[in-house]
Amino acid sequence: MYDDLPLFRRYPRLLACLPWVSLGEWPTPVQHARGLEEAHGFTSFYIKRDDLSSRLYGGNKVRKLEFSLACALRKGYGRIMTMGAAGSNHVLATAMHGRRLGLATTALLFGQPCAEYVRRNLLADYRCGVRMVWAGSIPGIPMAYAKEKAAALLRGERLYWLGPGGSSSSGSIGYVNAGLEIAEQVEAGLLPEPDYVVSAMGTHGTCAGLWLGLRLAGMRSQLVGAAVVETAYCNPTLWARLVNRTSAMLNRLDPGIKAPEAHPSDLVYLSGELGRGYAHLTPADVRAVCEAQELEGLQLEGTYTGKALAAALDMGRELGGGESILFINTYNSADLTPLIGGLDHRLLPQPFQRFFEMPCRALEYELQGPDGG
Template sequence: MMNEKKTDLPYLMRQYPGLEKIPWIHLIDSPTPVEKLIGLEKELDFKGIYIKRDDLTNPEYGGNKPRKFEFLLGRALKRKKKHILTMGGIGSNHCVANSMFCKQLGLKSVVFLQNQPLTDHVRKNLLLELFYEAKIVHKKTEAGLGTAMIWYMLTHWRSYLIWAGGSNKIGTIGYVNAAFELKKQIDDGIFPEPDFIFTTTGSSGTTAGLLLGCELAGLKSKIIGITVSSEQWASRKRVLDLARKCLAYLRRFDTKIPEIPLSKLENRLEMNTNYFGGTYGIVTDKGQYAVDLIKKTDNIELETTYTGKTLSGLMSFIEKYRDSLQDKTILFINSFSSADQTEKVKKMDYRSLDGKLHRYFDGRIPLSKKVVKIDSNFKNS
């Protein structure tokens, strides 16, 4: 922590002062706004839809990642690490965020990437990693990635590994804190307490943090995680496991934090796998429709890998349970960065990337045009 005033501390630390011992750096503009989605409400003929604008967490690169990096990079800096390693698909937002914050903090970002369906968004993120001077290591298999990471860490002793999506017990704290931020906004009368919070579940840390945070903050909200990756990364079991590990870690610093029975977390959490599409990064018809619709109704930018799928789940939820949702409040967490990166991307020439990555730009690998059709009926998993 860098000599922050008490009023600048994360909301979680203000509630539990013992947590001030946890390494943390100030990266986000907090609180992020909560707004009513008036246009979408009109389109769906439903009142009570709000959006948490976490796309605005940081002016250069927003979304859910900056909340996690406040704690992840705080820990790395305290341990005097210089090389920050992480992993993801070739279009990973997390890897871009890692590279951006590392450049700001004078650290070296090393990103280990593997394939996903090629889209314009994938190309943009590869060029952003070039802009932020990341070292890019591309492998075809997870085994290849693992071997390359181990070798890098053995040959660079001041390396620090951040797990995919920043989702471990440390990164999860970022969204425990976000729940306390929501509690303050509710108490201040900015919006009514949500009955349901819809969040994207890619590597599970955001969902786990909100789950634990809402329980600790005393909110009634049920957490609905829409999965956008395979069960290895996004599952009910993984979310609950991350929440429990994060709770145990927090209680090491402040014993005033209560123990929480697993049953309480289980009863608050609902996971839905029906909007994933079967392959990480694949475009779904419902996800694309949701992206296009909210751009038209409320001028909100989403994308098809993560947040578009989550919004499509929210819309199907309203469609199926409309009668029982009267007078209920639904909150959508926008975890996609809305920062305009156009000028940065324009400055980059893909030919400055490693030659093995040129195929993603020169036509040897065509842009994916595959769109998976999803059953629009919301089904609990």
């Protein structure tokens, strides 16, 4: 079990001091995207299939949750409190995988553009027993947090706080392992060493861990973060801070690791596909989702991976197509239909029923297949 993680094989001292619980299936495969290569005139384009990280619920959150939920368990907590947009995949992943471990979930949720995936994820949250708290907006989160903490104290319940996207130092270690995993796949000849590794970037945890893992493995690949959240919340400075907190944590646990520090300039930051903001679709975003489906049989979505793939394709064209690119598919591809089939949205708390009554965002129905953010 531990042997599945190159992090523990490389740094065995971490086994004694770093909480971890098995939730995913590792390593996730890499796919040679020949259809995208041919369509765009690229020499080398590969996809890291983290959408296959779990048959229950995959995507990038699984790697983070293996470490963050293990911390909660070790400290004796029985309920996680976290936050996200109404259709948050992080909230749903926390609920689904937490339930496997006997952990309940409280979610502080705020508004976002309506989409089919928002409706689907809200129903799945309800089915998983999530305590759904409407915060209204991001500025409303502190008040909602305080009220939930007070209510939990009255119930005699302790709440383990898990920040947005699960992007804590411990959660980011999941993607340190991913960087080391990519290096092993390169060594095994499954793909060439990428010149660029491209991922969606929202709360920084995936990109922070990836950069550290790639550096620890001695790879020269440049990390590209495609912004999917407004600049106030998603930028190279905040990314570097999380890298350095994660690096300090690893070095504290095992001084022999010698994890490096990052500077904001170490990240190739692309914000051109953000459009009007979080969860607002762009024409290039929609085209990328459709191309992935048509050319690679790959299900992406428009809030994160569509924008990141659009950024990767645009960057590849600007570079002339001669560079080797690895795109990280952070979406979940497990089918949630059996989980939510027949569930009436009127069972949801009243504030969340609005998402079934308002129109969906612009370009929603130009997407192929279900969406998810």
